[in-house]
Amino acid sequence: MSRARVGPRSVVLALCASVLLPLCARGAVAVELAGRPLGEYPHFEHVNVFNANEAVSVGVDPSVSTALVDVTCPVYVVAAKTASEWQSDPSLADVRSGGPGTATFAAGSILANIVTVADPDELDADAGTGLGVGYDVVIDVDGDGQLGAPDHIDGAGDEAAFYVVGDTTALGPLPVTAVEYSATGVTPGFEMERIWHPADIGAMGRLPVVIISHGNGHQHTWYDYLQEHLASYGYVVMSHQNNTLPGIDACSQTTLEHTDAFLGQLASIAGGALVGHIDSSRIMWIGHSRGGEGVVRAFDKLGDGEWTSVHYDANDIVLISSIAPTDFLGPGESNPHGANYHLLYGSADGDVSGDPSSLSVNSFSIYERAEGYRQSTYVQGADHNDFNSDGYNDFWGPPGTEIGREEAQQVAKGIYLPLIKHYVESSVPARDYLWRQYERFRPIGVSTGTVVVSEYKVGPANGRFVIDDYQDRLGVTNTSSSGGAVRFSVTGLEESLLKDQNASISIMDPMNGMLRARPEDTTWGAVFQWDTDAYLEFDVVAAARDFAAFECLSLRACQIPRHVNTMVELDDLTFTVTLHDGSGGTSSINIGSYGGGIEEPYQREGGWQTEFETIRIPLDEFLRDGRNLDLGDVTMVRLDFGPSSGSAVGAIGLDDVELVKEDTRGGAEIVFDSAAVADAGGGNGDLLLNPGETADLNVNLRNVGFYPSLGVTATLSTTDPYVSVLDAAAAFGDMPGGGPAQMAQDPFTIQVAPNCPTPHEVSMVMDITDAAGTNWTASFDVVVYTSSQVSGTVTRDGVPEPGVTITWSGPLPGSVLTDANGDYLFGSIAGTYDVVASKGDWLSSAPAVVTIPSSATGVDFAFTTAVISGRVTDLLSGGPVEGATITHTGGLEGSVLTDSSGDYTIAGVYGRPTTLSLAAGHPSYFDSDPQEILQPP
Numbered sequence: 054m055s056r057a058r059v060g061p062r063s064v065v066l067a068l069c070a071s072v073l074l075p076l077c078a079r080g081a082v083a084v085e086l087a088g089r090p091l092g093e094y095p096h097f098e099h100v101n102v103f104n105a106n107e108a109v110s111v112g113v114d115p116s117v118s119t120a121l122v123d124v125t126c127p128v129y130v131v132a133a134k135t136a137s138e139w140q141s142d143p144s145l146a147d148v149r150s151g152g153p154g155t156a157t158f159a160a161g162s163i164l165a166n167i168v169t170v171a172d173p174d175e176l177d178a179d180a181g182t183g184l185g186v187g188y189d190v191v192i193d194v195d196g197d198g199q200l201g202a203p204d205h206i207d208g209a210g211d212e213a214a215f216y217v218v219g220d221t222t223a224l225g226p227l228p229v230t231a232v233e234y235s236a237t238g239v240t241p242g243f244e245m246e247r248i249w250h251p252a253d254i255g256a257m258g259r260l261p262v263v264i265i266s267h268g269n270g271h272q273h274t275w276y277d278y279l280q281e282h283l284a285s286y287g288y289v290v291m292s293h294q295n296n297t298l299p300g301i302d303a304c305s306q307t308t309l310e311h312t313d314a315f316l317g318q319l320a321s322i323a324g325g326a327l328v329g330h331i332d333s334s335r336i337m338w339i340g341h342s343r344g345g346e347g348v349v350r351a352f353d354k355l356g357d358g359e360w361t362s363v364h365y366d367a368n369d370i371v372l373i374s375s376i377a378p379t380d381f382l383g384p385g386e387s388n389p390h391g392a393n394y395h396l397l398y399g400s401a402d403g404d405v406s407g408d409p410s411s412l413s414v415n416s417f418s419i420y421e422r423a424e425g426y427r428q429s430t431y432v433q434g435a436d437h438n439d440f441n442s443d444g445y446n447d448f449w450g451p452p453g454t455e456i457g458r459e460e461a462q463q464v465a466k467g468i469y470l471p472l473i474k475h476y477v478e479s480s481v482p483a484r485d486y487l488w489r490q491y492e493r494f495r496p497i498g499v500s501t502g503t504v505v506v507s508e509y510k511v512g513p514a515n516g517r518f519v520i521d522d523y524q525d526r527l528g529v530t531n532t533s534s535s536g537g538a539v540r541f542s543v544t545g546l547e548e549s550l551l552k553d554q555n556a557s558i559s560i561m562d563p564m565n566g567m568l569r570a571r572p573e574d575t576t577w578g579a580v581f582q583w584d585t586d587a588y589l590e591f592d593v594v595a596a597a598r599d600f601a602a603f604e605c606l607s608l609r610a611c612q613i614p615r616h617v618n619t620m621v622e623l624d625d626l627t628f629t630v631t632l633h634d635g636s637g638g639t640s641s642i643n644i645g646s647y648g649g650g651i652e653e654p655y656q657r658e659g660g661w662q663t664e665f666e667t668i669r670i671p672l673d674e675f676l677r678d679g680r681n682l683d684l685g686d687v688t689m690v691r692l693d694f695g696p697s698s699g700s701a702v703g704a705i706g707l708d709d710v711e712l713v714k715e716d717t718r719g720g721a722e723i724v725f726d727s728a729a730v731a732d733a734g735g736g737n738g739d740l741l742l743n744p745g746e747t748a749d750l751n752v753n754l755r756n757v758g759f760y761p762s763l764g765v766t767a768t769l770s771t772t773d774p775y776v777s778v779l780d781a782a783a784a785f786g787d788m789p790g791g792g793p794a795q796m797a798q799d800p801f802t803i804q805v806a807p808n809c810p811t812p813h814e815v816s817m818v819m820d821i822t823d824a825a826g827t828n829w830t831a832s833f834d835v836v837v838y839t840s841s842q843v844s845g846t847v848t849r850d851g852v853p854e855p856g857v858t859i860t861w862s863g864p865l866p867g868s869v870l871t872d873a874n875g876d877y878l879f880g881s882i883a884g885t886y887d888v889v890a891s892k893g894d895w896l897s898s899a900p901a902v903v904t905i906p907s908s909a910t911g912v913d914f915a916f917t918t919a920v921i922s923g924r925v926t927d928l929l930s931g932g933p934v935e936g937a938t939i940t941h942t943g944g945l946e947g948s949v950l951t952d953s954s955g956d957y958t959i960a961g962v963y964g965r966p967t968t969l970s971l972a973a974g975h976p977s978y979f980d981s982d983p984q985e986i987l988q989p990p
Contacts, residue, residue, distance in 0.1 A: 079143050080202030084118055085673075086111045086190045087170075087207050087215040093646045095677035096164050101215040102185065102485040104497050105178035109171040109215060111156075111190055111207075114163045116679030120203060122160045126194050127153040130170050133187030133213035137763060143200040145191055149175060153193070162678045171217075178219040181226055182287040184474045185482035187213030211761050216482035221470045222463045222498030225285035228252040231277070232323045232946070236293070236314040240307050243294040246315060247273055248322065249280035250289045254330050255893045258793050261335035261371075261477045263290040264315070266308045267441070268342025268377075269297035275441035279339075282466045288473065289331060291315050297343045301381050304347025308338065309360050316364035320860035320868070324945075325891025328858050328868050332794075333365050334726070335477050337372040339469075341440060342405060345378025349387050349394075349419055356390055367392075372476040374469070375420075376440045377405045381413045384422055384574050391512070393476050394423035397465060399435030400655035400662065401455065403447030407568050407662045409553035415568040417662075421551070421576040426476075426512040428487045430468050431664055433504040433655045435461040450657045456503055464505060467496030479757060488669055492649035506652045506664045508609055510709060517713040518597050520690060523548050523577040530579075533710075537592035543581040543694060546589075551578045551663075551706070558614055558661050566614030566654075566663045567706065582618050582704035586695035591710065593688055598635070601684045603712040605669040606630065610651045614661030616704035625650035627699035632675050632682060633689040640680040643699055644668050651705060663706055669713070721762035723821050725831035726753040726794040735804075739880025740869065742815075742837045745807035747779070749800035750835070754821070756788040756795075763787045764824030767831075769801045771817050775809035775837070778802070805837055812882070813837040838865075840880035841905035845912035847875045847890050849962065854892070854916065861886045861903075881905060890914035890964055896944045898964035914964060919989035921959040925951045925973050925981075937975040943968050944988070963989050 088099040089110055097112035109130075115122050129145045130153075147153045149171065159165045170190065180186050189208030191200055200206060208214030230252045235244040251257060263283055265276050273292040280290040293311035296303040319327045340348035354360040355367040374395040380387055398416050405414045412418070420429055434454045438444025439461035448455050467486075474480035475487065485494060488509035495505070511517055521533035528548050531539050551569035554562040563580050570576045581589070600606075612619050612626060627645030644650060652666050675682055690710065695701060728750050730740050735747030742748055750769070756762050765785040769778050780802035788795050814834050821829040847857045853875025860868040861879065863886035871877045885904045891897035898914045925937040933955025940948045941959055944967030951957045951973075959971075969988050973981040 079140065079200055081191075081200050081204045081206045081209065082118070082120070083207075083209040084205050085207055086113065086192070086205070088112050090167050091646050091648075093643065095642060095646065095674040096162065097167060097677070098647060098674070099671065100485070100489075100494075101213070102482045102494070103215060103217050104494070105176070105217055105219050106173045106497055108169050108173055109176070109217070111168045111170050112163050113158050113166040113192075114677060115158065115160050115166060117676075118158070118205060121158040121192065121194070121205065123158070124194060125155060125157040126192060126196055128156050128168060128170060129153045129191040129193055130176070131189050131191060133189050133208055135211045135761060136209060139200055139209065145193060145198050145200060148177070148188065156192075176217045178217040180219070184221070184471060184480050185216030185218040187216050189214045212481055218482055220497035221486070222467045222496050224282060225287070227285045227287060229281055229284040231280070234322055236311060236318060238317075239310040239314050240296050240303075243296045243307055245273060245294045246291055246311060247280070247293075248289060248291045249277070249284035250323070250327065251284060251287055254289070254326055257287065257330055259332035260287055260289050260330055261332050261337065261473070262315070263288055263337045263339060263473070264308065264312050265290065265292035266295045266304065266338065266340040266344035266347055267292065267297070268295075268340075268344045271295075271297075271341060271344075271441055271444060275443045278442060278462050279465060279469060283469065283473065286470060289327065295344050295347065297347070301343060301346050301350050301379070301387065304340075304343050305350035305354055308340070308344070308347055308351040309354065309362065312336065312338075313362050313364050320862060320889050320891070320897075324895060324897040325858055325860055325889060326893060328860050328891065334369045335371050336365060336369050337374070337473060337477065338370060339374045339376065340378065341376040342437065343379050345375030345416070346380060346382070346387050346419065348373050349375060349378065349389050350382060352392055353386055353388050353390065372472065374472065375416070377402050377437050378416050378419055379405055379413050380415055380418045380571070383412075383571055384418075387419055387422075389419065389423040389425070389427075391425040392423065393425050393512070394420065394427045395472055396420040396429040397440065397468070398429065398431050399437065399439055399461060400431060400433045400664075401435060401448050401450035401657060402437040403449035404437035406449060409558055409566070409568060410556040412571050415571075417569045418571050418574060421569045421574065424513065427508075427510050428472075429508040430464065431506040432456070432461060432464050433506070435464070440465055450655065454655070456500075460500060460503055463496070463499050464503065467499050488667055490647065490649035490666070490668075493647055504652065504655075506666045508665050509667045510609075511713050517711050518603070520591050520593065520710045520712070522709050522711065523579055524575070527577060533591050535594055535597065537594045539589070539591055541581070541587075541589040543583050543587040543589050546579060546581040548577060548579045550574070551576045551708075561615065565616065566661050568662055578706050578708035580613060580704070580706045582613070582616065583694040584618060584702040586693070586697045588691055588693050589707075590689055590691035593690065597712075598687050599685050600632070600672055600687045600712060602714075603672060604714050605671050605712070606632075606690065607667065607669045607713045608710045609665045609667045609708050611663040611665040611706045612651055612654050613704040613706060614654050614663060618702045618704040619654065621702050622700060623656075624653055624700070626703045626705065627651070629693040629698040630670060631691040631693060632687050633691065634683040635686040635688050636683060638681040638683060640675040640682040641693075642670055642675060644670070645699060650700075665706065665708070672712075721788070721823065721827065722757050723754050723762055723765060723788065723823075723829045723831070724757055725819065725833050726755045728752045728833055728835065730835065731800065737842060737880065738878055739840055739842045740867075741840045741880040742805055742835060743840055744805055744809040744811065744837060747802065747804045749802050751796055751800045752783065752819070753794040753796050754785055754788065754831070755793070761787060761789050762823040762825075762827065765821065766823075767797070767819045767821045769817060769819055771803075771815060773815045775806040775813060776815050777804045779804055809837050811837055811839040838880075838882050840882055842878055842880050842908045843886070843888065843903055843905065843912055844876070844878040844910050845914065847871050847877070847914045847916070849916040850918050851915075857890050857892045857914070859888060859890055861888045863887065888912055890916075892962075894945070894947075895962040896964050896967055916962050916964050917989040918960065918962050920961075921969070921971070921986060921988070923957060924955045925957065925975075926955055934975055934978065937973050937978075939971060939973055941969045941971050943970045945969065961988060
C-alpha cells in the first residue's frame with residue numbers, strides 16, 4: 054500500500070514504485086521540487102530557503118513523478134500564491150527576465166533531472182522589513198501557461214515553494230532613532246534606559262519589544278549595534294542599567310522592573326511617540342553574562358508568582374536569549390521552564406569560560422533545562438565581550454583562531470533577526486536559520502571561514518516521538534527510553550549525566566568535556582567510540598512505526614574533547630543512518646552528504662567543550678530514486694560508524710534521537726488581542742462602559758500561527774446578568790499567519806443594564822471559526838464603570854490639530870487621538886490624573902493635572918512652531934563651513950548639517966518651553982562650545 058503525506062507543503066512518501074501524488078488547485082499535482090544538488094545519495098536536498106547569492110535548482114524524482122518521464126515542457130518560477138489565489142487565478146507569469154525555461158525529464162535517477170532555475174542574485178530578495186520573498190515552481194506539462202491538470206507544482210498550499218532571503222546581518226530599510234532617559238520606580242542608581250525605535254513609529258502599528266540586560270561590569274550603552282539593527286526592521290529595543298554586582302536575584306529584579314517601567318511610562322518617553330505603538334504581548338528578553346542568567350531567573354520569578362507585573366506576565370515573554378550566561382543559582386531558580394529559549398556562546402570565552410571545575414561558568418546547563426523550543430548558537434573563536442561594543446578583550450583560545458568583535462557581532466545580528474521573526478512573527482523562512490547546519494546555510498554577511506555550531510530542539514507541544522533521549526531507564530544500555538531494544542558493537546558505550554566526571558578536561562573520563570549539567574540536573578546522554586566498523590541500532594516499538602506522520606529524523610551529537618580517537622582525526626565526523634522496514638526494505642543516508650558532519654571541536658588549552666550539533670534528515674529523502682522502504686512500517690533505526698560508513702575513527706556523545714514534525718505550530722492559530730469600547734452612539738462617548746449604555750465593542754484578533762486563516766468569523770456571548778449582546782456576529786476576513794492584530798469588519802454591540810453595579814467585570818466569550826471549519830475559543834473581560842469626562846482642544850499655532858495623542862496617567866490610564874477638529878474626550882474613574890499631549894517628534898506638553906469625579910472641560914493644549922537658524926564659520930578666515938553637524942539636545946534631540954553657505958535651520962514644534970543646547974562639530978575642526986537657546990522664544 055502506498056502512502057502520501059499532504060500538508061502545507063505537500064510531500065510525497067512512496068513504497069517502491071507505487072506512488073500516490075496529491076492533487077491541488079485545478080487538478081494540478083503537488084510535489085516538492087525546489088532544492089539544491091548533493092554530491093552523493095540522496096543526490097538532492099529539498100529546501101525552501103535560499104540566500105540571494107545562491108543558485109536555486111529543481112529536482113524531479115522519476116520514481117515519484119512518473120508522469121513527467123520523457124516529457125519536455127516549460128518550467129516556471131512565479132511569485133508565490135496561496136491555495137485560494139491559485140484557485141481564482143491559475144495564470145503563470147514567470148518572474149525571470151528571460152521567462153520560463155524548458156526541461157526534459159528522464160527515467161532513472163533524480164541525478165538526471167536536476168535543473169537550475171535561478172542563478173545567484175537573479176531573484177528579488179527584498180522583503181522590506183520582512184524576511185524572504187516567496188516563489189512557487191510550476192512544471193507546465195501541457196504548456197498552456199495556466200495551472201491545471203496535468204501540471205506539477207511546488208507551492209500549491211499557503212506556504213511558498215521557496216523563499217529567497219537577503220543578508221540578515223545588514224541593516225533593514227527603516228530609519229531609526231535612539232533616546233536615552235531615566236525611568237522611575239526602579240532600583241535607585243540603575244534608572245537609565247536607552248531605546249532604539251523606527252523614526253516613523255507614529256505611522257506604524259503596535260510593535261514587538263526587545264529588552265536587553267547587560268552583564269557585570271558592562272554598560273547598557275554597549276549594545277547599540279544590535280539595537281539599531283533590530284529597530285531598522287520594525288522593533289522597539291530597550292537596553293537598561295542592570296544591578297549585577299549583588300548577584301543574579303538583583304539582576305532579575307532590575308529586568309522585571311525596567312520592563313514594567315518601560316511599558317508603564319510610555320507617555321514620558323520620546324515625547325510620547327511610543328504611545329499606542331507597543332505590543333506588550335510580544336516581548337523578547339536578551340541578557341548577557343550575569344544578565345543572561347538574570348533574564349532566566351526573571352522568567353522563573355514570573356512563573357512562580359514571586360513577581361507580579363502591572364503591565365505584562367509570563368505569557369507575554371515570547372523568547373528568552375542568554376549570551377554566555379552564568380549559572381550561579383542552578384536548576385531550582387535559573388530555569389527557562391517552557392519558554393522559547395536561545396543561547397549564544399563564544400568558544401574562546403575567557404570569563405564564563407566553561408571550566409569544568411566551576412559550575413557557575415557553564416552556560417549550557419541553563420540551555421539543557423529549557424523545556425520549550427530551544428536553540429543554541431556556538432561561535433568558534435569568539436570571546437565573552439565580542440558580543441558587546443566596549444568590554445575588554447578576554448579571548449582565550451589558540452593563536453590565529455580569534456574572529457574578532459566585528460565578525461562575532463555579524464553572527465549575532467545574523468541569528469537574532471530570524472530568531473525574532475520566527476517566534477514573534479511566525480516567519481516561515483526564519484526557521485531554517487535555527488536548524489540547518491552552517492556549512493549548508495549561513496547569513497550572507499558572515500565569513501565562510503567562521504565556524505558556528507547550531508542546536509535546535511522542538512518543544513513538547515510539537516508532534517514528535519522520542520526513540521531514545523536517555524532520560525528513562527537510566528544507565529540501561531540495551532533498552533531505549535521509548536522501550537525498544539538497543540544493540541551495538543561500538544565500544545565504551547555509557548549512559549550518564551552530561552557532566553564532566555573529574556572536573557578536568559585534561560584528565561580523561563567517559564564524559565570528558567561534558568558541561569551540560571550540574572550534579573542536581575537531570576540531562577543524560579550516551580558516549581561511545583569506534584576505530585573499526587561498528588554500529589548502534591534502535592528497535593522501534595510497534596506503536597510508533599509509522600514514520601510517515603513525521604518530517605525528519607533528528608539527533609544531536611558531539612565529538613568528545615581530547616579523546617584519543619578525536620585527536621587522531623581532527624575533522625568533522627560522519628556516519629550513516631539506515632532505516633529498516635518490516636518487509637526487509639532498507640535505505641541509508643550518510644550525514645556528510647549534506648555538506649557537514651559532527652563539528653571538529655575548538656581546541657582551547659584547558660577548556661575544550663563538547664559542541665553538540667543537531668542533525669536532521671528529511672524522511673522522504675530515504676525514498677529517493679524508488680528505494681525499497683515503507684515509511685509506514687519502520688522497525689529499526691541503525692547508525693553505522695567506521696571506514697565503511699564514514700569517519701574511520703571517532704568518539705562521540707549522542708542524545709535526542711527522535712522523529713519530529715517541522716512545526717505543528719504551523720497551522721493557523723487565532724487568539725484575542727484587544728477590545729475597545731465605542732459608546733458615542735448609545736452613551737456619553739467617553740470610551741468607557743457605563744450603566745444604561747449601549748456600546749459597540751471593536752475587537753482585534755491575531756493569527757499567531759504560520760499559515761493563513763481564511764474567512765474568519767466570531768460569535769460573542771456572555772452569561773453576565775447585567776449585560777446583553779445585541780449584535781453577536783462579526784467578520785474578520787482573511788488573516789495571514791504571523792500578521793498584525795486585525796479588527797473586526799463590523800463591531801459587536803452590547804447593552805448594560807441601568808442597575809449594573811460599578812466597577813463590574815464582565816466575562817465575554819468568542820467562538821471563532823474560519824472557512825476551513827477550524828474552531829477556536831477566546832475569552833476577555835470588559836469593565837463597567839461610573840465615570841467622569843475630560844475634554845479639550847489641541848491647537849498648533851492657533852489652528853486645531855488632528856491626530857494628537859492625549860495620554861493620561863492615574864488610577865485608570867489610557868490614551869486617545871484628537872479628531873479632525875482637534876477635539877478629544879475621554880472618561881475615567883475617580884482620582885487625580887496627569888494629562889499630556891504629544892505627536893510624533895514634537896516636544897510633548899507639560900502635564901495638565903485633573904481631578905475627577907467632577908467632569909473637566911476646556912483642558913486645552915497649545916503647540917507652537919519655532920525655528921532656529923544660523924551659520925557656522927571658520928574662526929580664522931570667517932568663511933562658511935559646509936557639512937558641519939549641529940547637534941541639539943534638551944527636550945528635542947537631533948542633528949542637522951550645514952549647507953554650502955554654512956547655514957543651518959532647526960525647526961521644531963513645542964508643547965512647552967524648553968532650553969535647547971546647540972553645538973557644532975566637524976571632522977576638520979575642534980567642536981564648538983555649546984550654546985543654550987530658549988524655545989519657543
